[in-house]
Amino acid sequence: MKTLRLITFLVALLVVNTNEFYPQKLTGFQIMEKVYDRPEGNDMTSDLTMTLKNDSGDERVRKIKQFTRDFGTMEKKIMFFVSPADVKNTSFMNWSYSRQGQDDDQWIYLPALKKTKRISSESKSDYFMGSDFTYDDLGDRQPNEDSHKLLKEEKYNSDDCYVIESKPEQLDYMYSRTVSWVAKDKWIVLKKEFYDEDGDLLKTLTVKKFENISGILVVTHTEMKNVQKNHQTIMDLKNVKIDSGIEDSKFTERIMTRGL
Amino acid sequence: MKRFLVFIWILLTSGIYPQSLDFSGYLRNYSGMRAGNGNTDFVILQNTFSLNMEKNMGGSAFKINTMLYHNGSANDSILFKLREAYLDLYFDKFDIRIGKQQIVWGKADGVFITDIVSPKDLYEFLLPEFDEIRIGVTGIKLNYYLGDSGFELVWLPVFNPTNSPEQNSIWYPSSGLNLAAAPDLSKQNVAASLKNSEIFLKYSSLTGVIDFELMAGYTWDDDPAMFFSMTPGPSGISLTVNPEYKRISLAGGSLSSTLGPLVIRSEAAYYFGKYFNTANPATDNGTIVKDYIHYMLGADFMLWNINFSAQYIQKAIIDYEPVIISNNLFNGQYSDMVTFLAKYSMLNETLNLELFTYYDFEFDDSLIRPRVLYDYSDSINLQFGANIFTGEKGQFGQFDKNDMIYGKIIYSF
Numbered sequence: 001m002k003t004l005r006l007i008t009f010l011v012a013l014l015v016v017n018t019n020e021f022y023p024q025k026l027t028g029f030q031i032m033e034k035v036y037d038r039p040e041g042n043d044m045t046s047d048l049t050m051t052l053k054n055d056s057g058d059e060r061v062r063k064i065k066q067f068t069r070d071f072g073t074m075e076k077k078i079m080f081f082v083s084p085a086d087v088k089n090t091s092f093m094n095w096s097y098s099r100q101g102q103d104d105d106q107w108i109y110l111p112a113l114k115k116t117k118r119i120s121s122e123s124k125s126d127y128f129m130g131s132d133f134t135y136d137d138l139g140d141r142q143p144n145e146d147s148h149k150l151l152k153e154e155k156y157n158s159d160d161c162y163v164i165e166s167k168p169e170q171l172d173y174m175y176s177r178t179v180s181w182v183a184k185d186k187w188i189v190l191k192k193e194f195y196d197e198d199g200d201l202l203k204t205l206t207v208k209k210f211e212n213i214s215g216i217l218v219v220t221h222t223e224m225k226n227v228q229k230n231h232q233t234i235m236d237l238k239n240v241k242i243d244s245g246i247e248d249s250k251f252t253e254r255i256m257t258r259g260l
Numbered sequence: 261m262k263r264f265l266v267f268i269w270i271l272l273t274s275g276i277y278p279q280s281l282d283f284s285g286y287l288r289n290y291s292g293m294r295a296g297n298g299n300t301d302f303v304i305l306q307n308t309f310s311l312n313m314e315k316n317m318g319g320s321a322f323k324i325n326t327m328l329y330h331n332g333s334a335n336d337s338i339l340f341k342l343r344e345a346y347l348d349l350y351f352d353k354f355d356i357r358i359g360k361q362q363i364v365w366g367k368a369d370g371v372f373i374t375d376i377v378s379p380k381d382l383y384e385f386l387l388p389e390f391d392e393i394r395i396g397v398t399g400i401k402l403n404y405y406l407g408d409s410g411f412e413l414v415w416l417p418v419f420n421p422t423n424s425p426e427q428n429s430i431w432y433p434s435s436g437l438n439l440a441a442a443p444d445l446s447k448q449n450v451a452a453s454l455k456n457s458e459i460f461l462k463y464s465s466l467t468g469v470i471d472f473e474l475m476a477g478y479t480w481d482d483d484p485a486m487f488f489s490m491t492p493g494p495s496g497i498s499l500t501v502n503p504e505y506k507r508i509s510l511a512g513g514s515l516s517s518t519l520g521p522l523v524i525r526s527e528a529a530y531y532f533g534k535y536f537n538t539a540n541p542a543t544d545n546g547t548i549v550k551d552y553i554h555y556m557l558g559a560d561f562m563l564w565n566i567n568f569s570a571q572y573i574q575k576a577i578i579d580y581e582p583v584i585i586s587n588n589l590f591n592g593q594y595s596d597m598v599t600f601l602a603k604y605s606m607l608n609e610t611l612n613l614e615l616f617t618y619y620d621f622e623f624d625d626s627l628i629r630p631r632v633l634y635d636y637s638d639s640i641n642l643q644f645g646a647n648i649f650t651g652e653k654g655q656f657g658q659f660d661k662n663d664m665i666y667g668k669i670i671y672s673f
Contacts, residue, residue: 084638085672114364122521130609
């Protein structure tokens with residue numbers, strides 16, 4: 001009788017803890033959800049420097065001061081262009097919504113015209129300030145906008161990574177597929193390849209540096225290379241502050257026009 | 261003038277200015293040649309220095325914007341313009357701006373419907389950049405904020421009319437009237453006084469669904485009314501024209517919103533009491549007072565990676581009478597116009613191709629402005645373009661002989 005009880009107990013223990021002893025393998029979608037849901041803090045302030053390099057080695061530099069705040073159902077972002085001189089004091093504001101299918105609202109303030117203009121956020125395939133990043137590359141693409149497949153697991157540099165292939169649900173999307181190397185313990189995309197509509201490699205994004213700032217992992221140095229044009233954009237984030245308590249009033253037309 | 265230049269030079273080179281004073285601006289060379297109709301004269305040989313001096317002190321700020329024009333095609337003349345010089349005071353819920361300032365209202369591009377606080381400088385017609393067309397006005401602007409909405413109150417103690425080109429300029433406009441004698445300008449001044457001041461009020465809101473503005477103004481018509489007087493003399497009756505600025509009021513608004521890939525824009529104003537000229541100079545000095553509506557419907561969109569913008573603009577005289585005679589801006593009861601803009605960027609936005617066009621249905625005249633812009637570096641921008649006028653009459657057709665090609669080199673700092 002005692003033996004029977006022991007067997008029953010052991011079987012029950014096994015049934016209860018199967019998932020712990022043998023964790024279910026994550027799907028591609030679950031991995032990309034974890035990337036999307038990675039904590040980013042309630043607000044962030046940073047100085048962004050974009051260095052654009054063409055195939056002749058000529059460099060152009062754009063400097064931006066940016067503020068982002070999560071308002072729960074929406075995220076607001078405001079950017080002030082510091083250089084080059086001809087775009088100085090231009091500002092850009094974006095309100096993005098967590099509700100699926102709701103387009104972002106975007107405005108640009110042009111100091112020469114002294115006008116705040118509403119612009120369409122539909123053209124996410126537009127390149128941001130002549131860089132190799134499209135507006136879509138810079139935003140947080142929702143996981144359900146693509147179908148994801150776990151291709152393999154491998155080391156990238158010193159990090160164990162999942163390699164995920166993502167194909168867009170939308171037929172006329174600018175990329176036919178992307179392949180991401182996701183660090184297993186950090187849920188950061190360390191490398192991403194973008195393939196054009198013909199299936200050829202178009203761009204490669206590599207994360208060169210990330211830092212732990214106020215308990216949040218922040219990517220502070222990335223490089224995007226367009227292999228077809230041999231053009232490159234290097235993005236550097238400096239003076240990053242997380243959860244510094246940016247006021248609601250920062251994200252208004254008043255501040256867009258007044259500037260920093 | 262020389263003293264001013266010396267002052268600026270010392271300021272820039274001596275390092276005596278406060279360290280946190282922010283300097284920016286540009287140096288521009290602008291050359292234009294008339295083309296077509298056998299003309300090859302260089303009508304524009306201009307060097308321009310624009311200097312902004314700004315300082316932000318947290319709760320307050322100031323800005324000074326000066327422009328220095330050297331005109332090589334006009335005996336090396338030098339013209340200094342103080343475009344803006346103002347002080348900002350920032351409070352929790354409101355801001356105050358005092359001084360000479362440019363004020364821009366409305367959602368229309370290239371047309372002025374509710375955007376009438378700052379008058380226009382038409383020394384070179386509508387060809388300069390829009391920030392150069394607007395004249396800074398001296399006054400006080402108060403903004404009171406309610407989240408993403410707010411009120412703006414503007415009080416201008418001094419009236420500034422449209423700045424017209426000199427009579428010998430190729431941009432001197434035709435009045436649209438058959439005048440035998442030069443106008444008598446003795447009544448053209450409006451003295452700076454409390455009674456003659458202008459006041460404007462705007463309520464605006466920027467939301468996720470729609471941006472809109474509602475405005476009203478008690479102002480002066482920027483363009484003078486033409487009063488005719490008939491004087492009997494030994495050789496018969498002589499006709500004199502007395503331009504005189506008259507009061508005008510308006511109320512209007514504008515809005516913009518997105519509809520899928522489209523940005524929809526609209527703007528409208530109702531003008532109360534505009535003086536029009538009549539074919540009968542013996543009655544009311546050849547004038548009649550009417551209200552009119554000025555409105556715009558427009559859309560911005562992208563197709564084939566080209567940014568397009570189109571606007572339809574109409575002016576309609578209320579209670580129209582056929583005795584009203586046409587001028588360059590009004591031709592009959594309705595005046596219809598469209599504008600069209602196409603912009604294409606390439607080479608990582610270093611090369612931009614642009615086409616902007618006005619077309620007026622009433623006069624069948626237009627202004628076509630193709631332009632190529634190239635960023636040679638982060639600081640140097642090169643531009644080549646043309647201004648093509650078509651038609652014979654109207655605000656564009658009157659300059660049919662002024663077709664022009666031009667080039668600009670701009671160094672920004």
